[in-house]
Amino acid sequence: MTQRGIIHGVGLGPGAQDLMSVRADRLVREARHIAFFRKAGKPGQARRIIDGMLRADAIEFAMEYPVTTEIPTSDPRYADRLCGFYADCTAHLAALSAAGEDIVVLCEGDPFFYGSFMHLHSRLAGIAPVRVVPGITGMSGAWTASGTPITWGEDVLTVLTATMPEDELTRRIGDTDALVVMKIGRHLAKLRRAVAAAGRDDSAWLVEYAAMPDQRVTRLADANAIAPYFSILLIHGQGRRP
Structure with a gap:
């Protein structure tokens, strides 16, 4: 059986490359698969932070939010759309892991502090190995x-x-x-x-x-x-x- 790849939730810190940890820097530079969140039509802040760091053959997976401020958070449609979005992202990352591929998920600040990665982490538990690299908030x-x-x-x-x-x-x-x-x-x-x-x-x-x-x-x-x-x-x- 193929050994499952590791999904790394990597904290990038507040916004400057030289404020990333040594471990985060190494994982980003070595990654073959890079995933990051962004608003539709935008490059994404996390992706901007690591600009120029990726290897030439890196495969990028942009996870575009289906909704941000268009619907109030109290509207049931807000949760429904985000749940479906996170489920799709989880399935994609889990499939890569099952194929033996390691993946780096870019996280602004710290992955466990008001970050979207937390929603993937809870869904990936028991499905794929996940490791978290903390970052400066x-x-x-x-x-x-x-x-x-x-x-x-x-x-x-x-x-x-x-x-x-x-x-x-x-x-x-x-x-x-x-x-x-x-x-x-x-x-x-x-x-x-x-x-x-x-x-x-x-x-x-x-x-x-x-x-x-x-x-x-x-x-x-x-x-x-x-x-x-x-x-x-x-x-x-x-x-x-x-």
Whole structure:
């Protein structure tokens, strides 16, 4: 019997090749099969990060989301379409593994932190061997870009997504010492209101494209009305220090 190939979920870090781990770099450069997520009609951020690193005979498999923001996440059609999409991707990767082929699945940031690879990982369990290579998270790249530590002493750090209801955002923003908010995009106006209602607008920063060529760090009050996809909000902790 053919030995099954390994499916590697490889964390690429926040967006720069030189912030990838040595293991991630090696796997990407040696891979014959490369898979990555992207929005239809776009090259894909993960694919952009590793541009110029692939071997000449690498076979690429672009996994294009059938829906992103066109349908609300509360609409049953959203889950139905994504479930079918992940099932198709899983079948393709499992077939390659069954044929003895190793595959590298590119993951922005860390594969186990708000990443699409998690949905493949849960479906591939028991079907194919899977290994995960951790990566520097986007939020780590963001607070590094801000030039200020995110936590001190016993500060409590809370990580939220801006997709949450506004009242829940307000409550959690007010309850924590340090804050990271991800998945902002079209939710920026709601997030602004929640930050203001929690009384934290003077200490909120927006980091766009952390560790990428277009990196930009601004106070939330001075940010544009629409945040790009790769945006993270920060509120730095002010805890105990010597």
